[in-house]
Amino acid sequence: MRAFDFPFETVEISCPVCGRFGRYSKQRFVELVGANTALPTALDIIAKDCSEDRPSIANMQGRCRAQYPQLLRMNSIKNTHQS
Ligand SMILES: [Zn+2]
Numbered sequence: 001m002r003a004f005d006f007p008f009e010t011v012e013i014s015c016p017v018c019g020r021f022g023r024y025s026k027q028r029f030v031e032l033v034g035a036n037t038a039l040p041t042a043l044d045i046i047a048k049d050c051s052e053d054r055p056s057i058a059n060m061q062g063r064c065r066a067q068y069p070q071l072l073r074m075n076s077i078k079n080t081h082q083s
Helices: 026-033 039-049 069-080
Strands: 010-015 020-025
Touching: 010 026, 010 039, 010 069, 020 026, 020 039, 026 039
Parallel strands: none
Antiparallel strands: 010 020
């Protein structure tokens, strides 16, 4: 899934480790990260000012856990939906 595929008009990003919570209009989000940017990469871009480092191949110690809470909620109810 890429930035322009995000299924909501508002993009929420939260990080339980750093205590951040951000809410962007989808338009603003796409401007920030680029429409063709994969969502995990977009998360790295948005969370680069988090107080903890993002985990990566080069930095396995990164503790930041920024995530898209809306997508987590979607995944948790997917099994009960027929489409
Ligand atoms: Zn963080």
